[in-house]
Amino acid sequence: MIVAAGLFLLDFVYNQFSHGIGSWYMHLVPTVVLLAGFAPAFVVARFGEPKPVLIELWRMGLSAVVAAMILTGILEIAGSETRSLASFYGVGILLWLIAATLYLLYLARKEADR
């Protein structure tokens, strides 16, 4: 929540100095943080707490995606084409997939152990 609020503030402040030019990437960053924070929380509450390392992997993925979105926004507002940011998105999504897959395997193993 605090991170999302901070990013919302960043978007607001950035807009004050961007001569009316905005970026949807910047606008959507707080929402992505909220979704990527709350959605897993609901899953975890329903199915059980994963290992701390999986939570950390998920956070790292989120950090990479957030950094990529902020940078995309800054470059868009500056009128540049986004270069070399595909790897940021790639790493972020890969970490999310690894965390989600390991969590599913953990749940499957837990189910099998019952």
Place this chain on the structure above:
Amino acid sequence: MKKQLIFILGFYILLFLSSGFVLLDEFVLVQTGTHVEIPTTTTRTTTTVSTTEPTTDEFGSTEPTTIADPNIAYPGEKPSILNQATVIGSYHTETLLITIYRLRLYGSNVFVADVVVADAKQILGAFAHNDFGGSNVVETVSTMARNNQAVFAINSDWASHYTEGFVIRNGQILRTTDTYRHAVMLREDGSVVSFAEESTTVEALAQDGAWQVWSFGPVLVKAGQSVVDNDAWPDRNGVLNPRSAFGYLAPGHYMFVVVDGRTDVSLGVDVEQLANILLLLDCDEAYNFDGGSSSTMWFDGEVVNHPSNGEEREVGDIVFIPR
């Protein structure tokens, strides 16, 4: 546990450094590209320059200055909107006639260069440090204009700022990759046409006699009609801003326009208003160049407009007309 901590810490340090590098690479680090030679032009013998400083206050004078008789005939009647404008300078040779006007439209100061050339090849492009395709290779419009013995110059499409999009300068193909953008072409015969880059190839444009191809946009006017929409993507189009534009009336007859903005004196215009200005100037085709603080018009040794940063921004390229 310690290994995990090192891995996590390493990841965040790497992410921080990578983000910093992306920003440095985009805005600070200089990387040179290809050296581009500017064609030499023949020396002309007859030259007249007349400039008029504003009389009472900065924009109070409405009395047009008498233009010295040019050696090249003005094609037809000048656009009627220019009868309300103040002439702030003129220059002519036997093959060139440039008149610089200032007028008030949309709460903004509009600077118009009415250009008549005998040969479209008199309209040239130049890059900062004669370098194309690098990053952060920039100079002011003034510096580039002086270095190329220009009499007139305006910022253009900052072609090196992008990695894609057709670029032809002075007949030389410099970039062949297309984009989603629409480009505009000035042919060697003096005609001008805009087109979707995805609809053609740069080689086909060269075959078609392309002398200059600029890739920025949007296209403002096509076949004498406004074709822009403030609500279309990107959203910067609908914002009041300083603007630069290129307009075409007939082969050899062009308008270069700069609108000041981001001040209380001059608000700036959106792209629909800019298109209307080019229509008032009787343009059949018109195209938007890089704007914002890049918008700069230079004539006979001086910047004629007021760039919004309060001083000239360093940009990547110019369109210019040599003396």
